[in-house]
Amino acid sequence: MATDWTVRAITRAMLPVLLVLTAVELGSGLVLGAFEDRLLASPSLLVLVPVTIGTAGNLGSVLAARLSTAFHLGTLSFDARDDELVGNAVATVALAVTLFPVIGLGAWTLASLLGATTLSPGTVLVIALASGVTLAVLAVVVTLVATYAAYRLSLDPDDVVIPVVTNVCDVLGVVVLFAAVLVFA
Amino acid sequence: MGIRETALEAYREALPALAASLAGGLLAGVVLGGMRAELRAVEGLLVLVPALLATRGNVYGSFGARVSTGLHQGLVEPRVRAGDVRLRRAAVAALVNGLLASTVAAVLAFLVLTLLDAPVAPLPVLVGVALVAGLLSGTALTVVVVLVVFAGYRRGRNPDTLVGPIVTTTGDVFGVFFLLVAARTVLALAGFLGGWG
Numbered sequence: 001m002a003t004d005w006t007v008r009a010i011t012r013a014m015l016p017v018l019l020v021l022t023a024v025e026l027g028s029g030l031v032l033g034a035f036e037d038r039l040l041a042s043p044s045l046l047v048l049v050p051v052t053i054g055t056a057g058n059l060g061s062v063l064a065a066r067l068s069t070a071f072h073l074g075t076l077s078f079d080a081r082d083d084e085l086v087g088n089a090v091a092t093v094a095l096a097v098t099l100f101p102v103i104g105l106g107a108w109t110l111a112s113l114l115g116a117t118t119l120s121p122g123t124v125l126v127i128a129l130a131s132g133v134t135l136a137v138l139a140v141v142v143t144l145v146a147t148y149a150a151y152r153l154s155l156d157p158d159d160v161v162i163p164v165v166t167n168v169c170d171v172l173g174v175v176v177l178f179a180a181v182l183v184f185a
Numbered sequence: 186m187g188i189r190e191t192a193l194e195a196y197r198e199a200l201p202a203l204a205a206s207l208a209g210g211l212l213a214g215v216v217l218g219g220m221r222a223e224l225r226a227v228e229g230l231l232v233l234v235p236a237l238l239a240t241r242g243n244v245y246g247s248f249g250a251r252v253s254t255g256l257h258q259g260l261v262e263p264r265v266r267a268g269d270v271r272l273r274r275a276a277v278a279a280l281v282n283g284l285l286a287s288t289v290a291a292v293l294a295f296l297v298l299t300l301l302d303a304p305v306a307p308l309p310v311l312v313g314v315a316l317v318a319g320l321l322s323g324t325a326l327t328v329v330v331v332l333v334v335f336a337g338y339r340r341g342r343n344p345d346t347l348v349g350p351i352v353t354t355t356g357d358v359f360g361v362f363f364l365l366v367a368a369r370t371v372l373a374l375a376g377f378l379g380g381w382g
Contacts, residue, residue, distance in 0.1 A: 005260070005271035010251070010278035015285065018243055022286045025239040026293050029232035033303065036224070036231050043218040050217060050357050051210030053235065057242075058206055058353060062199045087191025094196055099207055106207075110215045163243065170235055 021167045028053070028171040035178050038185075044111040044124045045181060051103050052131055053173030055096075060139035060165040063092050067147050068157035078148055085144075093136045100132025101125055123185055131173075131180040138172050139165070202350040209354035213238075213361040220361075223368040227314060229298050229305040230368060236290035237318060237364060240283055241356040245326045248279040249334060249348030256338050263335045272331070280323045287319040288312055310371055317367035322359045329355050 004010075032039070032049065039046045070076035070084050079085070104125035111117050111124075146164050150157040217234070224231050252275065255261035261272050291311040298305035305311070333351050334344045 005255070005274050007274055007278040007281060010275060011282055014244070014247060014278070014282050018240070018282055018286045019289055021243055022236050022240060022290050023293065025236035026232070026290060026297070028235040029294065030297065032234065033229070033232040033298070039231070040221050040224065043221070046221070047211065047214035047218040049234070050213040050238065050361060051207060054210040054213075054353060054357055055203065055207060058203055061349070062195075062203070066195060083188050083191055087188040088195050090188065090192040091195035091199070094192065095199055095203060098200070099203060103207060103211070106211045107214060110211060111218055114215065114218050166242070167239060170239055174235065 017163065021163065024167050025170060028174040031171075031174045031178055035181065038181060042111075042118045042185070043114050044108050044117055044119050045127075045177075045185070047107040047111045047114075048103070048124070048128060048131075048177065049174070051107065052128070052135070052177050053170045055099060055103065055132070056135040056139060056169040056173040056176075057166040059092050059095060059136055060143050060169040061162050063088055063139060063143045064147065064157070064161045064165045067143060068161055071147065071151065071157055078144075078151075089140045089144075092140050093133065096132040096136035097129075100128045103132065104128025119185060127177070127180045127184050130184065131176045134176050134180075135169065135173055138176070139169050142168050142172070205350060206354045206357075209358050213357035216358070216361040216365055220365045220368065223365060223372065226372055227306045227310060227368055229294055229303075229311055230314065230364075232294045232298065233290055233311065233315060234361075234364070236294070237287055237315060238357055238360045240286045240290065240319070241322055241326060241360045242352055244279050244283040244286070244323075245330055245356060246348065246352045248275060248327070249330045249352055250345070251275050252331065252334050253338070253344030253348055256334070256344055263338045265331065265335065276327045276331070279327065280320070283323045284316060284319045287315040291315040310375060313371045313374075314364070314367045317370055318360075318364045321363040321366060322356075325359045325363070326352070326356060329359075 066088050067076060076084050105121060108121040108124040143165050146161045147157050150160045252261060256263055261269050295305055295308045295311050333347060337347045338344050
C-alpha cells in the first residue's frame with residue numbers, strides 16, 4: 001500500500017490524479033476568464049478571488065476530515081436526523097457566516113489601499129457573505145455525496161474525499177462568486 | 186452528543202486554522218489585485234491562476250503528508266543537515282510533478298482559449314510563466330514544509346495536523362507572489378527578445 005520513496009513511484013501514485021484535478025481547475029479558470037474584464041475593473045473583486053475559493057475549499061476539507069473520522073469510528077450514519085451529520089453541517093454554515101463578512105470588508109479595505117475602489121464596502125460585504133453562505137451549503141452537499149460515494153464504493157474517505165471536495169469547491173467558489181457579482185454589483 | 190454540542194465543538198476546532206488561512210488568502214488577493222497590468226499583458230494568465238494555485242496545494246499537501254508519515258515510521262530523520270536520501274527524492278518528485286502539472290495546465294489553457302477564439306498569449310510565454318512560477322514557488326514551499334514539519338515534530342506536535350493549514354496558507358501567498366515574479370521575468374525577457382504580436 002505504501003509508496004516507495006523513489007521519484008518514479010511517487011510520480012506514478014500522484015500524477016494521474018494531479019492531472020485530472022488540473023483539468024477540473026482549468027474549468028474554474030475559464031469561468032474567471034469569462035469575467036476577467038469585470039474583475040480587472042474592480043480590484044476588490046480580484047482580491048476576493050483567492051480567499052473565497054480557498055475558504056470554500058477549506059470549509060469542505062474540514063467537514064470531510066471530520067465526517068471521515070466519524071465514519072471510521074462508526075459514529076456516523078447517513079440519516080437526516082443523525083446528530084453528528086447535522087451538527088457538523090450547521091457548524092460549516094456558521095463558520096461561513098462568521099468568516100465571510102471579515103473576508104468582504106478585508107478585501108475592500110486592502111483594495112482601497114491598492115488604489116481607487118469602484119464598489120462600496122457594503123456591496124463587497126454582501127457579495128462575500130452571499131457567496132460564502134451559498135458555498136457553505138454547497139460544500140456540505142458535495143462532502144456528503146463524496147463521503148457517501150466513497151462508503152458505497154468501499155474506498156477510504158481519507159484518500160478520496162478531501163482532494164475531490166477541495167478541488168470541486170474551488171470550481172464552485174468561482175462560479176458562485178461570478179453569480180453573486182452578477183446579482184449584487 | 187447532541188446537535189448543538191457537535192456543532193459548537195466543530196466550530197471551535199476549525200475557526201483558528203480557517204482564520205489563519207483567511208489572512209493568507211487575503212494577502213494572496215492583494216498580490217493578485219496588484220498584478221492587473223501583468224494579467225492584461227499576458228492574456229490567458231488569469232485562466233491559469235486556479236490550476237496553478239491548486240497544483241501547489243495538491244502537490245505540497247501530499248509532500249507534507251508523506252514527510253510526516255515518514256517521520257512517524259522512522260524512515261526520515263527530523264534533521265535537515267542529515268541530507269536524507271528519501272527526503273531528497275520526495276522533494277524532487279514533488280517539484281517534477283508540480284512542473285509537469287503546471288505545463289499541462291498552460292498547454293490546455295492555450296488550446297481551449299484558441300479553440301474558443303479568445304485572445305491568448307503565445308504558448309511559450311504561458312508555459313514559461315507556469316514553469317518559472319512552479320520552480321520558484323515549489324522551492325520555497327519545499328523549504329517551508331520541511332522546516333515547519335521538522336520543527337513541529339521535534340517539539341512534540343503531530344506533523345499531520347500542521348501540514349494542511351501551512352500548505353493552504355503559504356501555498357496561496359507564495360503561489361500568487363511567484364506568479365507575479367514569473368510574469369514580470371517572462372515579459373521582460375520577451376520584451377528583450379523583441380516582444381510578440
